[in-house]
Amino acid sequence: MSPSEASSSRDLLPASADPTLLETPVGYVDLRRVAANAERVAKYASAHGLGWRPHIKTHKSRAIARIQLEAGAVGLTVATLHEAEVMATLTDDLLLAYPPVGARKLDRLLRLPLTLDLKVALDSVEVLQALATAAEAVGRTVGIVVEQDVGMGRVGVQSGDAVTGLASRASDLAGVEFRGILFYPGHIRMSHEEQGAHLKDVADRVHETLERLGAAGLEPGIVSGGSTPTLWRSHEVAGLTEIRSGSCIFNDREAVDVGVASRDDLAYTVLATVISTAVPGRAVVDAGSKALSKETRGNGGGFGFLLDHPEVVVASLSEEHGVLDLGSTTWRPAIGERVRVVPNHVCVSVNLQDHLLARDGDQHSLLPLEGRGRGPWKG
Numbered sequence: 001m002s003p004s005e006a007s008s009s010r011d012l013l014p015a016s017a018d019p020t021l022l023e024t025p026v027g028y029v030d031l032r033r034v035a036a037n038a039e040r041v042a043k044y045a046s047a048h049g050l051g052w053r054p055h056i057k058t059h060k061s062r063a064i065a066r067i068q069l070e071a072g073a074v075g076l077t078v079a080t081l082h083e084a085e086v087m088a089t090l091t092d093d094l095l096l097a098y099p100p101v102g103a104r105k106l107d108r109l110l111r112l113p114l115t116l117d118l119k120v121a122l123d124s125v126e127v128l129q130a131l132a133t134a135a136e137a138v139g140r141t142v143g144i145v146v147e148q149d150v151g152m153g154r155v156g157v158q159s160g161d162a163v164t165g166l167a168s169r170a171s172d173l174a175g176v177e178f179r180g181i182l183f184y185p186g187h188i189r190m191s192h193e194e195q196g197a198h199l200k201d202v203a204d205r206v207h208e209t210l211e212r213l214g215a216a217g218l219e220p221g222i223v224s225g226g227s228t229p230t231l232w233r234s235h236e237v238a239g240l241t242e243i244r245s246g247s248c249i250f251n252d253r254e255a256v257d258v259g260v261a262s263r264d265d266l267a268y269t270v271l272a273t274v275i276s277t278a279v280p281g282r283a284v285v286d287a288g289s290k291a292l293s294k295e296t297r298g299n300g301g302g303f304g305f306l307l308d309h310p311e312v313v314v315a316s317l318s319e320e321h322g323v324l325d326l327g328s329t330t331w332r333p334a335i336g337e338r339v340r341v342v343p344n345h346v347c348v349s350v351n352l353q354d355h356l357l358a359r360d361g362d363q364h365s366l367l368p369l370e371g372r373g374r375g376p377w378k379g
């Protein structure tokens with residue numbers, strides 16, 4: 001490493017902050033990179049006439065959601081009722097992109113503030129009917145977006161006709177109103193350049209659905225799509241009104257591999273400490289699977305890489321040990337040296353943290369993760 005590279009890495013590591021903040025492993029966020037990422041996505045969306053409704057499962061933090069809203073996000077997307085309760089304190093435009101099944105979840109959903117423009121994504125008559133009945137009983141009308149599977153094979157009805165059937169049912173029921181459609185292209189994770197044919201297939205399916213809805217006189221105000229791997233090509237799906245891209249706020253190893261982010265756009269790492277160099281060719285850090293997660297995500301193997309030594313991969317993990325492969329580097333770390341690990345998939349790593357250590361210039365602070373957990377949010 002050249003002296004200038006060495007000093008720029010040191011600049012980015014917390015040096016003089018309160019040492020109690022620096023106990024590792026800890027999720028470490030660069031707030032200036034977060035703000036730059038938010039501005040870039042909001043600018044792209046607005047240039048293409050799209051709204052940005054970020055999925056906040058990535059960060060689960062009110063402070064980060066505020067940055068997204070200040071950058072121009074039109075509202076927020078959540079997956080859990082706990083996230084909904086937390087984020088309803090920040091926005092009046094919320095989408096639950098997950099079917100609420102069961103009386104307890106419906107009860108929590110319908111207790112969200114009445115001032116909220118609340119929308120729920122679902123893909124079955126069962127969930128639609130139960131939600132409509134519960135909402136009508138409390139005198140509330142909840143927006144419905146019908147989820148369509150566009151190739152991931154996770155959730156979502158299978159055709160434009162099925163979307164239209166559910167949309168028309170929603171239009172007939174009290175307690176709910178049809179607002180639009182939603183899809184998640186989570187199967188498109190190849191490099192940015194190789195996505196064309198897959199996005200065309202998504203665009204064709206959405207086009208067919210919009211035609212069917214139009215023929216039935218059901219105009220969707222919302223056509224919600226987007227992901228981080230497909231972020232900069234979202235506009236290739238005609239008719240889209242908003243994107244929910246979420247992990248782009250921090251980015252991760254996958255985002256760099258796919259080519260939607262550069263290493264300079266990585267706003268989240270796990271700050272870790274080298275705890276052993278006893279085994280030749282290896283160094284062990286205190287970030288194991290309980291800080292990074294064991295997500296593989298189809299990249300070249302391993303569970304992350306070092307931001308300041310990108311040639312060094314986390315080759316294997318135990319719960320509290322991350323084993324670095326030093327086979328491709330001349331860097332020889334000392335015990336106690338701090339490193340920043342870029343995880344394969346940022347969202348699951350964040351969810352493993354108690355809080356985040358946030359850096360803003362040379363200031364450091366701890367950010368609570370209010371959206372973690374499942375029970376009712378106590379505020």
Ligand SMILES: Cc1ncc(COP(=O)(O)O)c(C=O)c1O
Nearest residue numbers: 055097184227228244245246247
């Ligand atoms: C329904 C839904 N929408 C949006 C997203 C955000 O995707 P990404 O993190 O790739 O931006 C996800 C991620 O899992 C999702 O499940």
